[in-house]
Amino acid sequence: MTVPDVSDLPLEETHWFAMRATYRREMEAKKQLDLAGITNFLPMTSTVKVVGRTRKKEYKPAISGLLFVNTTESRIQEFKQGLPYLQYMMDFRSHKKIIIPEKQMKDFIAVAGSMDEQLLYLPPEELDLSKGTPVRILGGKFKGQEGIFMKIKGARDRRVVIAIQGVVAVALATVSPNLVEPLEKESKKI
Numbered sequence: 675m676t677v678p679d680v681s682d683l684p685l686e687e688t689h690w691f692a693m694r695a696t697y698r699r700e701m702e703a704k705k706q707l708d709l710a711g712i713t714n715f716l717p718m719t720s721t722v723k724v725v726g727r728t729r730k731k732e733y734k735p736a737i738s739g740l741l742f743v744n745t746t747e748s749r750i751q752e753f754k755q756g757l758p759y760l761q762y763m764m765d766f767r768s769h770k771k772i773i774i775p776e777k778q779m780k781d782f783i784a785v786a787g788s789m790d791e792q793l794l795y796l797p798p799e800e801l802d803l804s805k806g807t808p809v810r811i812l813g814g815k816f817k818g819q820e821g822i823f824m825k826i827k828g829a830r831d832r833r834v835v836i837a838i839q840g841v842v843a844v845a846l847a848t849v850s851p852n853l854v855e856p857l858e859k860e861s862k863k864i
Contacts, residue, residue, distance in 0.1 A: 701735065704716045717786040719733070742779065781836050786844050808820065809856055
C-alpha cells in the first residue's frame, strides 16, 4: 500500500460561518469551540451592574444566539454532531450557508471586539446601505476601518456602519466628518 502524496490531496479552505446557538447557548458553544481549538468570535458588550453599593462590569453577548466560526466545512460539520443546538445561518434567498468574506469579518471583529459601550448593534433589515457613502476612518481608535457613513434611525448624527450582509450591522459612536475619507476618491485616482 502506498501513502498518497499530500500535494495531491485537495486542501479544504477555512471560512467564516455565521452560526446560531439556540436557546441562548452561545456562551456554551463558544466554550466548546475554544476547547476544540476552533477559531470563533462572539460579539460581546459590557454593562455595569450595581449590587448593593458596588458597581461590577459584566460582559454578555451583544446579539443573542449569534456567533461566528472560522474553520473548514468538514470540521464544523463533524463538530456540530456533538452540539445539535449549533446551527448554520442560511441565506433565505439562495438557501445556502452564510459565509462571510475574510476582510469583512476582520473589520467587524476590529470594531465589535473593542466592546465599546457606544456601539449600536442593528438587524440588517433596518438599514439601507445603498443610501450611505463608503468611507475609511482616518483617526481615533477605529483608524483604518472601512464602512458606510450614513444616518441611522433614532440617532442625531451620521455614523459609520460596519455590516455583515444579511446577518448584523454595528454602528460606531458618532464620528466627526473630518475623520472619514470617502472611498470613491481612490477609484478616481486610478
